[in-house]
Amino acid sequence: MSNRRCRLFHVDAFTRQRFCGNPAIVVLDADHLSEEEMQTIATEVNCETGFVLEAESSDHDMQVRYFTPRHPASFVGHVTIAAQYVRAKVDGKPTGKLRQRTGAGVVEVEVAEIQGDLRVSIGQSPPSLGPVIPDHHRRQVLDALGISSPSLHNDCPLQILTKGTSRLLIGLRSPELLDSLKPDFEELTRLTPHVGAEGYFVFALSPTSEGDGTESRMFCPALGIPEDPVSGNAHGMLGVYLVNHGLLQPKNGNVVFRGQQGQWVRRPGVVDVEVESSGKVAQSVRITGDAVIVYEAEVKV
Known part of the structure; x- marks a missing residue:
């Protein structure tokens, strides 16, 4: 140099x-x-x-x-x-x-x-909506994260989304369940090429008095990041996912929510997300921080 x-x-x-x-x-x-x-x-x-x-x-x-x-x-x-x-x-x-x-x-x-x-x-x-992973990979991923099937949100399929990079989105029934995760980073790394996602974004809906909200954790050991504190890109994916599956309803063509992440690695942060949509089809995504x-x-x- x-x-x-x-x-x-x-x-x-x-x-x-x-x-x-x-x-x-x-x-x-x-x-x-x-x-x-x-x-x-x-x-x-x-x-x-x-x-x-x-x-x-x-x-x-x-x-x-x-x-x-x-x-x-x-x-x-x-x-x-x-x-x-x-x-x-x-x-x-x-x-x-x-x-x-x-x-x-x-x-x-x-x-x-x-x-x-x-x-x-x-x-x-918007990011691209990818496939819902097959059952055998679903079981492997849940085991590697320490998630039991009853903990999953019934309306949240394990689906891959891609925007420059790919994430597997996994919805839980309540934010309290995020505390019980026990990720096996070696196994998650091994599964990455088979599942087809470079990271695992686990979230739960967490509405507040101020409006819609989420809490989440993300694991990307294959990228050298065991647990990512706060991801803007993944929250953009989450916004499109929630709209597509009808988990958040647009008001005047927009879905707005606040995502919280990072508490479990002592680095709490907040991402504000806005998705412009036509019904369940996202037109654009905006993240603010x-x-x-x-x-x-x-x-x-």
């Missing part, structure tokens, strides 16, 4: 409280970095990392490239929240809407000033 410098920020996304939510690394001034250098940085910091780049064509305003500690990724929701928060907060980029290019296509991003800080929203096309900068550094590469 040559003697060049870039600015690195550790950000907690989907929270305004440090050491909560989902951690991400954001690297500004990254246009001069090669893919190999980006991967080296992500591996060194051992965190999902977003590299902010200038636009390359007129169909977008800027771009972010994503890397896990192991390999590149096409799109990571919480890293997008973090990257746009840093751009607006540190570089003084104006609030408002912009088009961000990702490995999964161009997404619409909006940065708004709310209650003295910034919130970031990501709008995108807060962020907070934990520290910044200058890195020589």
Whole structure:
């Protein structure tokens, strides 16, 4: 590596409280970095990392490239929240809407000033509804998660959804049951290629006095993430799943709910989800979250 410098920020996304939510690394001034250098940085910091780049064509305003500690990724929701928060907060980029290019296509991003800080929203096309897994894989997955069949929500099939990456959605009868999960990470990793999902998103409906809500846990050991604290991308999938199966009813063509995740790894966070739909068919998905900068550094590469 040559003697060049870039600015690195550790950000907690989907929270305004440090050491909560989902951690991400954001690297500004990254246009001069090669893919190999980006991967080296992500591996060194051992965190999902977003590299902010200038636009390359007129169909977008800027771009972010994503890397896990192991390999590149096409799109990571919480890293997008973090990257746009840093751009607006540190570089003084104006609030408002912009088009961000990702490995999964161009997404619409909006940065708004709310209650003295910034919130970031990501709008995108709905994820693809995949297959309901067959019974033999269903039994294996439930055993690997420590879930008994009576704990499952009767109206929630174990179904795969895909948006850049794939998740198996598993609905439980109540949020209290999330505390009883006993994931076998080695077995979940072994099952991943057979089931056809890179992660397992276990959720329960949890309405509040303020409206519809969910609580969830997500396990992605095959990606090097035993339990993901808070996932924006998976909550977008969850919104489409709930609409498609009639578990949340649209009001004026929209379903809105608040997803809570991360309590079981001591990193609680919140994702606000809005699904625009026509009946049970989702037209678009919008996820919104807060962020907070934990520290910044200058890195020589």
